[in-house]
Amino acid sequence: MAYRAAIVGGSGYTGAELLRLLAGHPEIEVVHVTADSNAGNRVVDLYPSLVAAYADLVFHPFEPGDLDGVDVAFLALPHGQSQRHAGTLVDRVAHLVDIGADFRLPADAYEQWYGEPHQAPELIDRFVFGLPELFRPDFAGHAHVANPGCYPTAASLALAPLLAAGLVEPTGLIVDAASGISGRGRGLSAPSLYSEANENVAAYGLLTHRHTAEMELALGRLSPTSSASVLFTPHLVPMTRGILATCYARPTTEAAALGTDGLLAHYRDFYAGEPFVAVLDQPPATKSTAGSNTVQVTVRYDGRTNTVLAISAEDNLVKGASGQALQNANLLLGLPETLGLPTVGLVP
Amino acid sequence: MAYRAAIVGGSGYTGAELLRLLAGHPEIEVVHVTADSNAGNRVVDLYPSLVAAYADLVFHPFEPGDLDGVDVAFLALPHGQSQRHAGTLVDRVAHLVDIGADFRLPADAYEQWYGEPHQAPELIDRFVFGLPELFRPDFAGHAHVANPGCYPTAASLALAPLLAAGLVEPTGLIVDAASGISGRGRGLSAPSLYSEANENVAAYGLLTHRHTAEMELALGRLSPTSSASVLFTPHLVPMTRGILATCYARPTTEAAALGTDGLLAHYRDFYAGEPFVAVLDQPPATKSTAGSNTVQVTVRYDGRTNTVLAISAEDNLVKGASGQALQNANLLLGLPETLGLPTVGLVP
Amino acid sequence: MAYRAAIVGGSGYTGAELLRLLAGHPEIEVVHVTADSNAGNRVVDLYPSLVAAYADLVFHPFEPGDLDGVDVAFLALPHGQSQRHAGTLVDRVAHLVDIGADFRLPADAYEQWYGEPHQAPELIDRFVFGLPELFRPDFAGHAHVANPGCYPTAASLALAPLLAAGLVEPTGLIVDAASGISGRGRGLSAPSLYSEANENVAAYGLLTHRHTAEMELALGRLSPTSSASVLFTPHLVPMTRGILATCYARPTTEAAALGTDGLLAHYRDFYAGEPFVAVLDQPPATKSTAGSNTVQVTVRYDGRTNTVLAISAEDNLVKGASGQALQNANLLLGLPETLGLPTVGLVP
């Protein structure tokens, strides 16, 4: 294999998903995996599903020196930890892909939404916001990537064609989204229990979910006014994987003139050639994207209430996390962007 | 028992749920159940869960004469069928509770949303729209009830306190709702299959779901302007029972002044004494209502985007259908409104 | 209400289920609930589903004196704890119903299967093994009940008619059972997480599950040889509630002569008049019993392999725990055995 990869914080779900995807990647080999809480255990003791690919891989405690000479390191750490380690790693490892939230926002926005000052504000600019379909040119001149959050990936891809073309007002955007339980990670907490989550739908994080900031940042950059405001309501639904983002926006007169057919055509143009975005006539379904790096999108214009409706579906652990991280790693390494990334969902 | 009941169209899920609830009702006895497609079969062959209560009950073909002298008949029929039978039944049976959609809307709205003229427009006024928490005074002078749809019950109870007090603009209301699969009924269709619905979330009926009309009717009646416009997006989520309605509205300055705490206090006043509405500080969860006739509601004011968010949860087969039907029957018969209706959800 | 009840250890799933059931019981009032880890919190903060029935009930720390004069105390504690408190309670409270495992087995069997000596062996005989359908006469002369485990209830009721009539060999019994995840309780552990349990079936506790001892005890008492040996394999399946026990036994020649029809007739005789056991021709389904105290049972004779197959279904939290506890409390208090206990399952 051409490239050597490490995963820092590999015992959680995004780490395991990276291992699953990299098991099928022809040019990147996993040479090191850390997990402080599981250090010394074999990976397959935690994830027997990986036995055919990583029979002997063992979790190590995190030691920066162990990453020397690695081509790419994926950081799959709880928020706040990457910023503490990045100073040590940023010049030691050729490419960092931070799957966490630490380098996605400017320092002031980070402090506002996370309630604490950023520990390494001087490094933030060295990370590109890794949403290639919207910001691929930004990769030039960047060695490291801040991988977007799961909800912002889905919502931004649903709404981007509207904002970029000035078809909706950039304020008053509503993102009403549903996520599978794996979005809460592998940590132990009552709402993650099967008996609590099963046969249940509920909203959470009302008005205050931190992913709001990423959505406003990404969509604001696309907007003619350079800003956007979003009300974001996430929900938990009883499934393991998947995010559906149902988004509402107030159309400009141009969008009203286009109507649903014109908007769908605009979306197809906007995403032409993108291997991981499928624009559909019918409503997207999370199941269609399970295990794949594909995002499905559709759009409608409602003349009765003068509203634009845009919907997207993705697998929160793939395009919403580890798959997009691998897509970003491919870009950083100069590999074909699609290498090792499935585009067909596990159906049924 | 004091009263004798019949169920017309008793082999579907709303029929079975009525049988479950009536098994615990001290004053109403089920004396007759019809189901053309299952005529001749024992109820317990279709629903072994009912064996302890209805070991010998048999589905009969529908014959109007079989309902003579019945105190209350519940019609659990596909839309379009009740209006064909109502003429025969309306003076033959003391009280009809139509769980279907046939007598909920004025004739013109019915034709607009259902795409066909109403077959018995002269009877519509004889049915009261059976949402007691909002329209209890309307029961006076009515012998029959049109039971509201599952989504309109949830959405109307979530938004009613806002519209009734002029706290939000009655236009531009957004209802984004999720329903369990039982909302599709017991009919055979691909989207109802376990392997299609499991691990899947998708929207459906974009812009055109017929329950929109009921929401606009109910909320419009409460509004100072006597009208309301709603954009309604229903979703299917992988659970059997439950509806969650997440609703967005533009506040008046008065709502902004109240803020979240003031709105919650207003909701508690509005629903004071209602046995089936619980106003919560935390986000409602469908699971908390499973098997019960309770609706849980909360509300928020978002100053950042100047939006009001109202959320409700219910069991779509109980408060959203058969439980509310029984609540309405209790009212028609002069019984305590809560008789035979559980208010505690099946948790976990 | 006639009787006053306390629940000790009321914050877990069996405690919550007792609260749900007692909310509909006409003669027993809950006057006190303890939960050390949640002491001071309102019950409805943990279980919003209970808000309509217990709006003001608060969890207290366990203090034996708080139970003085209570008519019945339900102990819903982790195993090992009831035996530490029983000495204080056994003469202070009229009736104890221990839902845990502490008083089900003789002291030697307890030590063998639980790996530690029993702390109150002198009290064991004061508790009757509370499986009324099989051992109702034992209640005479007992003030306290050891409520059987969820699996032993299901397996014993499936196999009892065979052993009691000498229709199968009492050795070599195989019980292959599947349980919903709520059987693991509300404690936090990785296998209880939604993302681990969903879309997964696996066996656990191979060869060593402690419920084996209860099955051998109960079935041995019924057997002509006064003993029974059972190989028990439990599985976790992705649902919240329900146990299905599929049991295999070697028939005597008499069973072979009876055949399936004869065995079914024998089961109907054996359970005639039992309000909570339904003998079915078709295979039992856990869903049919959800939320109810009913056990469904069927039986087959396979001439091809000369084997008897017996299957039972129950709700593990009702007939498998809190429902049976209430059934036992009714018996202890001299109330009708069925009072407050639903027999119709929540379907769909």
Place this chain on the structure above:
Amino acid sequence: MAYRAAIVGGSGYTGAELLRLLAGHPEIEVVHVTADSNAGNRVVDLYPSLVAAYADLVFHPFEPGDLDGVDVAFLALPHGQSQRHAGTLVDRVAHLVDIGADFRLPADAYEQWYGEPHQAPELIDRFVFGLPELFRPDFAGHAHVANPGCYPTAASLALAPLLAAGLVEPTGLIVDAASGISGRGRGLSAPSLYSEANENVAAYGLLTHRHTAEMELALGRLSPTSSASVLFTPHLVPMTRGILATCYARPTTEAAALGTDGLLAHYRDFYAGEPFVAVLDQPPATKSTAGSNTVQVTVRYDGRTNTVLAISAEDNLVKGASGQALQNANLLLGLPETLGLPTVGLVP
């Protein structure tokens, strides 16, 4: 690509799963798909998950001539149909892989278990029973494959090492298995509905499931006595994919001497070098195999009841159907057996 493939009956779940797997196969191209009931529709209209790989593929009506010159044809038809078409196809297509049940059993066993005479008994011998791990040498001299059933694959691989070494008695074998709902296919029927299957476990096909015959055939061939008898009890559990087979057998004294450790070592020897069988110490879990062609197996000896317990897990649509079909096609075409087949499960 080197080889051209057709799928006959491609609109069901096994057809869709073949399309998913073949989308990632480097040497086999899908050139033709038939589906009489969906003829004329695009594949992606039925399966939007396939849009990235088969945007333009259309279902055709079945015409034998359309398969001329195809290298391999997968038959994914309801039982009874392959035997009607095989005469036309067997010399027209280089290799047939029949995923259905038509060529798995000798004609007499077929008639006994399927209740009707076989329509092409003279062709049965031209199909090898395609369970490579047990019968790989049989592929020599065969152009066509009868792909085993989902349950027989799981049960045979669980028990084979025991029978092949004479470690258990070949009679009185018990296979107690659980399957996800996708095993019922995409056909419309009440037990396949989400609202019926969810939160439910039940056995079906008691004593008479047709897969019993395949198990007895496969295990009998391995047994020193050349015969085996199996009592098979399948269950449906609420998940989409996965089969778990929990098997019981009576050990010979040699197995008792080996004990659990010796049996595990024997299993590791027996399956050494097999890329799709993982022998585990811990109990297998269906989720670990989701989407992959891997079977996980473990074994135990219970001295207390003198029983051997063997358990296997697989994805019923992959190793239990389409994955094994592709493995067999690889073998027929002289390709590496593992080509295009994932071995890592989709976890979580």
